[in-house]
Amino acid sequence: MKSKREKPFIAGVTTIAVLSSLLLLGMVFFMFRESLPIWSDIGVFQFLTGTTWRPVAAEPIMGIAAMLVSTLWVALGALVIAAPIGFGCAIFMAEFAPRSLAAVIRPVLNMLTGIPSVVYGFLGAAVLVKYFEATFDLASGESLFAASLVLAIMILPFIIANSEAALRAVAPQIRYAGLSLGVSRQYYTVHILVPMARKGMIGALVLGLGRAMGETMAVLMLAGNTLLLPISWFSKGEPLSALIALEIGSATPGTAHYQALFAAGLVLVVLVITVNLMMNTILAGLKR
Amino acid sequence: MNAVEIKEFSTWYGKGEILHNIDLSFRNNSITAVIGPSGCGKTTLLRSINRTAELESGFKSQGDIQVFDNSIYQVKDVSAVRRQVGMVYQTPAVLPLSIRENVLFGPRYYGEKGRSRLDSIVEKQLTRVALWEEVKDRLNRPADKLSGGQKQRLAMARVLAIEPQVLLLDEPCSSLDPASTGLIEELLQKLAAELSIIIVTHNLYQARRIAGETVFLLDGSLVEKGLTSEIFSSPADERTRGFVSGLYG
Amino acid sequence: MKKRIVSDYILTGFFWASGLFVLLVLAAILMYIIWRGGPSISMEFIFGSPAGYPLGSEGGIWPAIIGTLRLVLLALIFAAIPGLITAIYLSEYGGYSSLARSINLLIQSMMGLPSIVIGLFVYALCVVELRWGISLLAGGVALSIMIFPVIVIFSRDALRAVSNEYRLAGRSMGVADTYTLRRLILPRAAPGILAGILLALGYAAGATAPIMVTAAAIIAGSSGVLLEPVMALPYHLYILFNEHMSLDNAYGTALVLVAMLVFVNALALWLQHIQERTNTR
Numbered sequence: 124m125k126s127k128r129e130k131p132f133i134a135g136v137t138t139i140a141v142l143s144s145l146l147l148l149g150m151v152f153f154m155f156r157e158s159l160p161i162w163s164d165i166g167v168f169q170f171l172t173g174t175t176w177r178p179v180a181a182e183p184i185m186g187i188a189a190m191l192v193s194t195l196w197v198a199l200g201a202l203v204i205a206a207p208i209g210f211g212c213a214i215f216m217a218e219f220a221p222r223s224l225a226a227v228i229r230p231v232l233n234m235l236t237g238i239p240s241v242v243y244g245f246l247g248a249a250v251l252v253k254y255f256e257a258t259f260d261l262a263s264g265e266s267l268f269a270a271s272l273v274l275a276i277m278i279l280p281f282i283i284a285n286s287e288a289a290l291r292a293v294a295p296q297i298r299y300a301g302l303s304l305g306v307s308r309q310y311y312t313v314h315i316l317v318p319m320a321r322k323g324m325i326g327a328l329v330l331g332l333g334r335a336m337g338e339t340m341a342v343l344m345l346a347g348n349t350l351l352l353p354i355s356w357f358s359k360g361e362p363l364s365a366l367i368a369l370e371i372g373s374a375t376p377g378t379a380h381y382q383a384l385f386a387a388g389l390v391l392v393v394l395v396i397t398v399n400l401m402m403n404t405i406l407a408g409l410k411r
Numbered sequence: 412m413n414a415v416e417i418k419e420f421s422t423w424y425g426k427g428e429i430l431h432n433i434d435l436s437f438r439n440n441s442i443t444a445v446i447g448p449s450g451c452g453k454t455t456l457l458r459s460i461n462r463t464a465e466l467e468s469g470f471k472s473q474g475d476i477q478v479f480d481n482s483i484y485q486v487k488d489v490s491a492v493r494r495q496v497g498m499v500y501q502t503p504a505v506l507p508l509s510i511r512e513n514v515l516f517g518p519r520y521y522g523e524k525g526r527s528r529l530d531s532i533v534e535k536q537l538t539r540v541a542l543w544e545e546v547k548d549r550l551n552r553p554a555d556k557l558s559g560g561q562k563q564r565l566a567m568a569r570v571l572a573i574e575p576q577v578l579l580l581d582e583p584c585s586s587l588d589p590a591s592t593g594l595i596e597e598l599l600q601k602l603a604a605e606l607s608i609i610i611v612t613h614n615l616y617q618a619r620r621i622a623g624e625t626v627f628l629l630d631g632s633l634v635e636k637g638l639t640s641e642i643f644s645s646p647a648d649e650r651t652r653g654f655v656s657g658l659y660g
Numbered sequence: 661m662k663k664r665i666v667s668d669y670i671l672t673g674f675f676w677a678s679g680l681f682v683l684l685v686l687a688a689i690l691m692y693i694i695w696r697g698g699p700s701i702s703m704e705f706i707f708g709s710p711a712g713y714p715l716g717s718e719g720g721i722w723p724a725i726i727g728t729l730r731l732v733l734l735a736l737i738f739a740a741i742p743g744l745i746t747a748i749y750l751s752e753y754g755g756y757s758s759l760a761r762s763i764n765l766l767i768q769s770m771m772g773l774p775s776i777v778i779g780l781f782v783y784a785l786c787v788v789e790l791r792w793g794i795s796l797l798a799g800g801v802a803l804s805i806m807i808f809p810v811i812v813i814f815s816r817d818a819l820r821a822v823s824n825e826y827r828l829a830g831r832s833m834g835v836a837d838t839y840t841l842r843r844l845i846l847p848r849a850a851p852g853i854l855a856g857i858l859l860a861l862g863y864a865a866g867a868t869a870p871i872m873v874t875a876a877a878i879i880a881g882s883s884g885v886l887l888e889p890v891m892a893l894p895y896h897l898y899i900l901f902n903e904h905m906s907l908d909n910a911y912g913t914a915l916v917l918v919a920m921l922v923f924v925n926a927l928a929l930w931l932q933h934i935q936e937r938t939n940t941r
């Protein structure tokens with residue numbers, strides 16, 4: 124019943140909903156405005172492909188290629204590590220695990236999501252990096268690889284939860300039709316179940332990628348923080364998020380350095396939002 | 412000779428007993444219809460025979476089922492049972508593959524190889540279900556573009572391709588139009604020469620048209636089994652009379 | 661067939677291994693933190709202030725605990741009401757309109773926004789332009805932006821999970837939708853909404869990047885003045901480790917933080933369970 128009294132209520136609710144969600148656009152616009160001089164003075168191409176970052180020199184040079192490559196390398200590396208385990212675990216929970224075991228793993232995944240990234244970064248740095256240093260006799264064990272490894276564990280719960288949902292969405296009729304032909308569960312899984320859930324599983328992976336690219340603390344503590352262009356997975360690097368976190372406090376507002384950090388932030392946002400939109404398109408394609 | 416023999420068989424989902432102590436046999440080379448009100452356990456009975464009921468969580472059973480004198484609970488590998496006893500479901504389910512690969516799904520698993528061998532399987536099975544002429548030009552297209560009746564016949568071809576000895580059908584025509592239904596009934600009558608067919612149906616006319624024998628289930632218990640003509644004309648049990656009289660009244 | 665049986669075994673082994681790996685990871689993390697951090701935990705550690713030289717290498721973490729609680733509370737105050745209202749709009753009024761779909765999309769994208777970017781934005785707007793400086797208030801704003809989409813999505817889904825029968829029942833009796841919402845829908849969605857708020861709270865309590873550029877100080881009193889910097893647990897952990905102040909205290913701090921978050925998460929899971937039970941027919 125939409126009474127007269129309801130109308131202002133609905134209008135109010137709608138207004139608040141619109142205003143709150145416009146916050147995102149506001150933020151993007153704000154960051155664009157702050158970084159405008161960079162785009163006009165240095166240029167998009169130069170800024171993205173320049174490999175030198177010397178923001179406080181007398182003649183500042185600012186290109187974020189090294190950080191951009193670090194971000195992508197760390198995140199894609201994490202994905203490569205997490206994908207097989209994540210898919211394996213999702214399939215396990217959807218098809219092979221005894222009910223009671225799946226009922227234990229699900230809350231465990233929630234717990235893993237609940238552990239903050241600074242704790243992952245701390246454990247990675249205090250245990251993993253120290254281990255690398257001792258085993259491979261390195262002066263310092265930080266590397267893109269170390270960051271990828273820890274990020275992989277951080278995004279695992281997202282990949283598993285979303286893949287499992289996709290696998291469970293496969294209609295039971297298909298399952299009966301497949302299994303009643305006498306094929307083994309494994310055969311059914313590989314030939315029917317996974318192909319049917321494929322889009323959802325890819326969506327899960329893309330979601331994980333978005334998370335990995337935006338992560339800050341773990342990469343800050345593990346990637347090694349050097350501004351050189353990484354040449355291998357075992358190089359050190361400084362992803363965009365780490366760059367912003369480390370430098371924004373010391374950049375004087377109004378300087379090109381300050382503006383360049385906003386430009387870097389904008390690049391990161393565009394990257395992550397593109398990935399998320401990609402996933403939305405994938406999932407929308409799934410429903411059809 | 413009996414194709415399927417069910418002995419003192421009971422099942423449960425969790426704590427609820429669904430089938431109570433069923434003793435029942437199905438003849439080879441004939442069609443037997445299973446009738447009964449919704450929820451009486453017809454699907455459960457069928458799915459017990461090819462051991463797919465146990466895919467549901469909480470399913471338990473007691474007693475024995477024998478297919479051609481071998482207990483299905485004593486085989487090492489359930490796949491063997493499912494291969495011997497094929498099943499077609501109420502909603503036609505196509506696998507997310509091409510028409511051709513739907514038919515070949517089982518055969519490939521059982522090691523069939525070679526282009527000409529596979530081609531001949533596809534043609535033979537699709538012809539058997541009277542689908543060949545309709546789809547022979549688009550065998551490599553996704554199967555989900557077919558009509559409901561075509562999908563159901565494809566599902567039958569897929570099952571027949573693993574050469575089962577018993578064919579279970581769970582209300583195979585309930586979502587089909589009369590023309591497709593007629594086609595499938597004709598098919599079943601032809602197939603009965605080679606197989607034992609057990610069909611659950613809500614359509615009592617259908618049971619009368621195609622089944623040699625009819626089984627009446629009520630609340631998970633066997634009420635009566637006999638020649639179809641007798642079940643419909645002079646049933647021994649009062650409850651059977653009440654149920655089939657829906658046909659006349 | 662032989663080959664198939666072998667590959668089936670290998671696959672099964674791989675699926676089991678992946679599943680057990682996840683269990684192992686959590687167990688290893690928790691046990692290691694307890695093993696290393698346990699010895700540091702004491703009354704003085706939890707209720708004491710940082711001490712020693714450099715400050716923090718000895719003493720306790722009480723100001724950091726209080727600071728984190730203040731930040732989280734502030735974030736909740738800013739984000740909860742608009743979040744809930746947006747959720748109500750999306751589940752009760754928006755329907756499939758293009759406006760609702762756009763809002764959904766924006767919220768979804770906001771959920772994926774890197775938290776450091778939120779920090780950057782709040783730093784420029786609040787810390788620099790509005791001249792709040794590094795402060796509790798700025799940190800609260802940053803965290804509230806971060807948890808806003810979490811609250812919206814969980815509340816929206818909790819509301820949507822309530823059976824439509826209730827909405828129809830309300831309409832068929834001619835009562836106002838707002839009345840149905842208040843009397844029937846919201847109470848049934850309450851556990852789910854609360855679970856979402858708890859998860860958001862835990863998420864905020866563990867976030868480091870947004871507060872390290874807007875609110876956190878290595879050492880600060882626990883006065884609670886809005887325009888002064890605060891200490892916070894996650895940032896304190898970062899500093900203890902990164903500035904090589906005290907590894908033992910870092911493990912102790914990590915243990916306290918993780919224990920708090922595991923507790924909050926478990927509570928949220930339990931509430932979600934209740935929500936599911938009340939809303940399945």
Ligand SMILES: Nc1ncnc2c1ncn2[C@@H]1O[C@H](COP(=O)(O)OP(=O)(O)O)[C@@H](O)[C@H]1O
Nearest residue numbers: 424429448449450451452453454455456467468
């Ligand atoms: N997976 C299941 N879990 C629990 N109960 C079930 C399940 N499947 C069927 N049942 C119950 O078993 C009974 C028989 O179902 P079914 O064999 O499908 O009957 P029919 O096919 O005769 O309509 C019904 O009461 C149904 O609710």
Ligand SMILES: [Mg+2]
Nearest residue numbers: 450453454581
């Ligand atoms: Mg049925």
